[in-house]
Amino acid sequence: MPQPPFDPRRRRLLQALGALPAIAPALARSDPLETARTHLYRWPTPANGDALVGRTHVSIVRDGETLHHVARRFDLGYWDILLANPDKDFWLPGDGTPVIVPRRFILPDTPRQGIVINAPELRLYYYGEDGRHVDSHPIGIGRQDWGTPLGTARVTEKIPQPAWYPPASIRAEAAARGERLPREVPPGPDNPLGAYALILDLPGYLIHGTNRPAGVGMRVSHGCVRLYPEDIAALFPQVPRGAPVHLVHQPVKTAWSQGRLWVEAHPLPTDQDYTAKDLRFSERERNAHATRISNEALERGHLVDRNRVAAVLERPTGVPTPVTGYD
Template sequence: MCMLQSVSAAQFPLPTDGDIIGEVQTRIALHEDTFADIGKALDFGYLEMVAANPYVDAWLPGEGVEITLPSKYILPAGARSGIVMNLAEYRLYYYPKDKPVVYTFPLGIGREGWSSPISETRIVMKTPNPGWTPPKSILREHEEAGDPLPAYVPPGPDNPLGPYKMTLALPGYLIHGSNKKFGIGMRVSHGCFRMLNHNVLELAGLVQVGESVRIINEPYKLGFKGKQLYLEAHTPLDDHGQPSVVDKHAMVMQLLLANEGLQDRANIDWDRLREVVAEETGIPEVIGELI
């Protein structure tokens, strides 16, 4: 780990020696710090901050406490092109066509009953300063909760879509900003994908209409850096975006088997693998190396 130098909306060069980007950093908490505030300032989601700091109070870390910033990632498996959103990770990756870099941003996803889809789609429209016409289902939900919504919310600080929306080819689904202080990196939306406002503005300036979008749900990611084999473990979610009761070690074994011949090519530390799966810190950890 290294002490915090600077963290911003993350842009990393594509690795030439494997699948790992970034480095874990630390920050010494100030008296007024909370995980939500640190995440908003440094582009981390709330739950990834909690996972990386299991023994720190998220709402009152305490002045002088060292906080881990999970700014190291294994790139998702599959094509490194367009936008890739990993639900289990609460994170978006963007690979531009014109330079060998990757951007990554925290993401809010759908809560129970309003799950975010797993799909391959594309951006069909970009809209700055959007207004919001709540669908009937959301109007009904708020009405039943005693919190009625107007039929239309104009652009501005009260608009839940924030300063920008990107419409997906999936009917009813958007990537957008937010008018709420909290909720990025959590299961909070009605199925859409929320970003910090400065992040959604940056992404909107990078992508074009027609950009491909791949939505995945992969709690475990394997990757190499040189000869070292890494595992990144997140809490598995079910198809409704909720924590899933699954055989986690079986899922990891399936992932290892899917990488044909990997167990013959690498010495795997099985005790360390089990520890990483149990801890679910979301930080890539070495579990073996190539023979």
């Protein structure tokens, strides 16, 4: 297949990502005590049909951080932080710069059990077995030519310190780039599966860690779902064998909370999307989503604020926004 012209924005992004190993110590800043991190990703499961969890707040860039550092500090991914801060320089936001931290989420419209993966949102949810809490983590998923499948699956096996056996298709892709992949990559820093892997009953698909955390929140994998090393370490011991996995496509989520209808929008990125200005719904998609949102409000006797609905769909931020009632 002929390759499209190389986009200069992609070149700059890849060059910057290539420089990340030099700043790896800073990227790895995470509290070794997992109990000190649970407030970043765990909330009580809402009751009475509510589906809104967490809160959005503002943090300050410090110590030469990039937006990637800020995102990882708050357990967010690439598109999470980028959509919420479209006018900030991703690599040089500047010390002292206020940054929106989008940690409020509408839970996907799925059974509240096991693992839920919402592909457009690039986010995983896990409902604890006791039903009392829900955890949420950013993920990396398959790029367009290696898409992550949708549907229902189950966790069939849990493997700590997994070895990686690159399939023939991936070895062929590497060979086309002039690289040679071994048939087995043992556990360790060069293993792209990281330290833990959850095997699904979808042949060849896993939920795992990564040795390249900069790709979390992007479409960069060969179809598997990758998490930050600290997130897979927290998730792995909780998930039992046999746990259900719901893989869904819900780019626009809605929820009734506090007597108002809230909307959260996440267009699915493509391989050619790099900035917040790139990531948009088509006019046809916007019209369809706007109609659905308006009808949902009407069913409860409410009228939406059409300007707010238009703003949410035309410039998605990934932040839940009320579209009925008044502030």
